[in-house]
Each structure stands twice: as structure tokens, then as C-alpha cells.
Amino acid sequence: MSRIKQRFESLRQQGRKALVSYVVMGDPAKDVTLPVMHALVASGTDIIELGIPFSDPNAEGPVIQKAHERALAHGSSLRDALAQVKQFRETDSDTPVLLMGYTNPIERMGYDSFIEKAVDAGVDAVLTVDLPPEEAEEFSEHLKQANMENIFLLAPTSSPSRQKKVTDMAGGFIYYVSLKGVTGAGNLDVNSVNENVTSIRSLTDLPVCVGFGIKDGASARAVADLSDGVVVGSVLVNQIAALAEQGETNPAIYAAAVSVIIAEIREALDK
């Protein structure tokens, strides 16, 4: 059984919701990422979603977009992200790690080369924001052969037939984007989330996690009740940005700061 399946299985048995935490690799420095990943797990994260820095992250709001810029400023790349995961696996063989990014860096490395390195590093799944099912056939096939999950987004604008098309190709879990907007926006509509998640669930047995617009324990709690888990990103990245702006260079400080946020959300989710 894949790490992601195992993780959702054991969460289901415990009656708990999944907490998926997103940070950008190399933000604000390469040596910050590994301690932050371990801290996310220690404070209650179930699945790590590691952003691959890209020059043109056009699905991201200003907060995460700047994180990509900070990471790129010292040349963090897909190669580094794979190296971080490999290092992470040296001491954590249970926590699923998902790489989230844009198509171009992966294509530049080449599907075969990327997947070989990703498998070797211990990556469990990939989410390419700008690679919808219509364009993902070849990549999906490659991932399948390597037993890696291809994670897809569904949005409030996805029609029922679209939901079907996406769930047919998807693996791991469905990432439901809670709002029309970029990452970090604030217009979360719980009613619409409920309606769409219900519809998606009628189409697939995959777990459904909800992301975009979740910023604290309360908003996490609200959507967790309707789904199998939540994704948090911008709140964490915001905190990292604040420390980076102060010129903080000690990785332990970053690790401690994200822990505080995750612990609060974990507590709200487990209530």
C-alpha cells in the first residue's frame, strides 16, 4: 500500500482529518527546508506538500509567489527539492511527501529522469498545477509505472462531467480548491465547498482534501467537517516571509514558527 493510502487509512481508523502542509522548497534558504519539514510533521502534519520553485507561478497569490522569488534568488530548483526529500527520508520513512509545481521544470528535466530521481528520493506523489488531464496522459502513464500518485485539483468551476474526468485520472487524493482565486485568497464559501465535495465523493473513493483560503484553526475545522482533510499553505509561508524580512537565518527559528501554526490547526482539527 502506498504511503498516502496508508496515511488516510490510519486517519480514518482514528477518526481524524488529514492535515496537509505546504511550503516552498528553499524559502528563504536551502538549509531551512529540511528542519521545517521535520517540524511540520512533529507538530501534527500528516502529508507534506513541497512547492517546486518556478519563475512564473501564476496560480499563486502574492504570498506564495514571493516565496518562489525568495527561493529562486539563490537558485533553488527541482533538483534541490528532490535532494531535500531524499534527506528527509533518511529519518522519516512514513510521512507522505508530495511535490507541487508547474510543468516546465519537470519537462525540462524530462519525465523519465524526473520520475527516476523522485522514486529514488522517496517522493510519493506529484501535483502539476498547469497540467490538466487533457495534457497529462503521458505524464500520468509514466507516474503510474513508477507507482507514484498523480494528484489533481478540482475547482468550484469544475462541472460534474469535468469532476468525472479528473477523478478518473487522479490518484492519492483529490485536492479541492475551495474558491475561485489564487492561493492565499480569503473568500472561502463553506456552502459551495459542501456541495462540491459531496458531488466529488459520489464519483470517487479517493479522499478529498480542501485547500486555498484556510488560515487558522476555525477555517480548517469548518471545511474538515465536510471533507477528509485540509491543506494549509499561505499562513505558513506568510510566517516564513515575516522571518525572512527580519533577516533571520537560523533554520531552528523557522521550524519553531511553523510548528506553532500547525499545532493550533491540529488541535482544532482533532477537537
Place this chain on the structure above:
Amino acid sequence: MSSNPSSNNKAVDYSQVPDARGHFGPYGGRFVSETLIYALDELEALYRKLKDDPEFQAQFDYDLAQYVGRPSPLYFAERWTKETGGAQLYLKREDLNHTGAHKINNTIGQALLAKHTGKKRIIAETGAGQHGVATATVAARLGLECHVFMGEEDIHRQSLNVYRMKLLGAEVIPVTSGSKTLKDAMNEAMRDWVTNVDNTFYIIGTCAGPHPYPELVRDFQSVIGREARRQSLAQVGKLPDALVACVGGGSNAIGLFHPFLEDESVAMYGVEAGGYGLETGKHAAPLNDGIPGVLHGNRTYLMEDENGQIIETHSISAGLDYPGVGPEHSWLKDIGRVNYVAINDDEAMAAFRNLTKVEGIMPALESSHAVAYAEKLAREMDPDQMIIVNLSGRGDKDILTVAEIDGITV
């Protein structure tokens, strides 16, 4: 003159591209986040419905004639021809269109589509500001709210156009992310569109972006080539031997080229911005010195580094300063139908000055790249041969840039 590269691929049916999913060979497609799929599906369905609708076409033709001032002349540049020596040089005068560039052909078309959707808010990205001005213009005419995203860098380079847009009632939103130029303006427009997709129509300014944009921008701009073909036959009694157009995203070029693609005797040259020179790496010529990748919703040739990051481009002309290119051009390059060449900043500047002096026509710096290449090409051709150069826009907007190079404060 190089031999016509189309002779070895007679089998290509140009009317069959793109395919149903927007692919031009391996290029094009729809690489966007899930939220936008529905908006693109909706746009595609609307365009399929209206494309062959006589009423829609009649309205488009009417607007082009009465508002834009089409047809634009095909002008024989006699003195320029004589001074250059070689083939006869004709200018397709898109600079004479309302707002001073070819960009308005497309914004008229997309605004008509927007009107049919009932959406009241228009967004656009702009580099040189010509597309921003053309969008603000049609928005004013239709009474639509208009927001134009423009890189901070370009706002400095093209301050006249920024002010024009404001006078037209548009809001110009400075983009400070990334390289602060056209590509970042396009990212920002896509972010806005994802957020306001219910009430917003995105008017893309070139034949790039996710399907169906490359197709519909091409179709709207093809009026250039249809006219030029007709005018050439009527005025000269034959088809031209060569076409030359500058390529930023590639909309003026595809507009001129497309109606001639099946005319095998017509050679075509797309002129990219060579910046400081191809060998310096500081240019905006992905078809000359890039590799295929995925950006802004389509697969196409791009300027990128070994990690797949899009790199900063350089061109003296803001309208060509873009790391990608419309996907149809990538395909036309690969199948060998069109030759893609590059002209450096200096050469474009010299052509700007020369055409202004010998013809009294001041070309946009973008168009000056085509002018410069046409001079080189003409010299290699016979005097009984004929070249049509797409004069995509007028140079008024660039006067401050040129003055700055001359060390003059206007």
C-alpha cells in the same frame, strides 16, 4: 534568397490546425489550472458558435471598416526600394489603423465576444502598451470596465501609452513581480482572471496563451493577410515573393502569414528581437535560440535556463520583449514553412531612422525589426521580385526611447 522551405511539405492542411484541443503539432494546448478550464470551455463554445455566424462577421467587418479604418493600404515604398537596392518593398500599413497598430484588429474581435458573454469587466496584459491602448479603446466604446496589467519596467519605457490608457478610462495596474515586464503582466492577468472569472473577460493581446486564444487571435488578425493578398493581386498583378513581419508573441506575423500559407511560392520571414545579439544570450528570440516548454497556458518555444526557469529577455522594443511565442509559430518553424530570423537592437534603430527619413513613415520599434530584415533580404533578391513588410505599428510611442538613446530630453 533562400529557397522556399514549403516545397517539401505539400501534404500539410493549414486549415486543420489547431486540432480540437488546440494543438499545432506538439505545440499549443491548454496548460492552465483547473479553475480556468470552464472559462476556456465557455469561450471556445462561444467562438465556435460565432465564428461562422454571418451576423457576427458582418459586425466585425463593419467595425474594422468604420472604426479602425480598414482596409489598411498596401503601400509601395518607392524611395526606400531605390535606396535599398533589390526587390520591391511594400508596406502593409497597420500603423494607419485607429490607435496606431495591428493590435486593434484583435481587440475589436475579442470585445465582440465579450459583449456576447455579457461580462462587464475586461482585463488585459500589455508590454509596449499598444495592446493595452487598443483594449482600453474598445472598452471605452462599449462602456466596459477595463483593467490593464503592465510591468513596472514597461510603464517607465512606455509612459505615453500609460497616459493614453488612463485618458481612455482604463486602470493601469503596475506589476512588480518577477522581471516586471510583459510575461509577469500576463501572469498577473491570469491571477486576476482566476479570481474574477464569473464577471471578467480576458482579452489576450497576442496569439499565445491557452486554447482557444492562439486560434481566435490568429483568425481576427488574418484580416491583414487577406487584404494584403487581395491588394497584391489587384495592385501588382501577382503574389509577393516574400513576407516579413516582426514576432513578439507573433500576432501581426500570423495575421499576415496565415492567408498565404498555402501559396507555396511565397517565402515567409518572422523577425525576432535579437537584442544585444543572439550570441550574448540577451535577446528575446525563443525561435532562434530557445527550446520547447510550457508557459502561459501553451507549449511553445521558450527562453529558459537548465532548470526550466523562464529567463529574462532583452529587447529595445517592449512589444517584443517576451520569452515565449505563439504556438503556431513554433509549429511553422518545425515544419519549415516559415523562416525565423533575428534583428539586433542596433539594426532596428538604424532601420527606424532610415525609414523615417526616406519615406516619412516612422515605424514602431517592433516593426523596425521587420523593416531592418526586409532591407537585408531585398538586397539578396531581384528587382522584379516583391516583398511585403508588415508595418505593424507607428513609432510615435517610441519617440521618448529614441530621444533617450540620442541623449535628448524631450
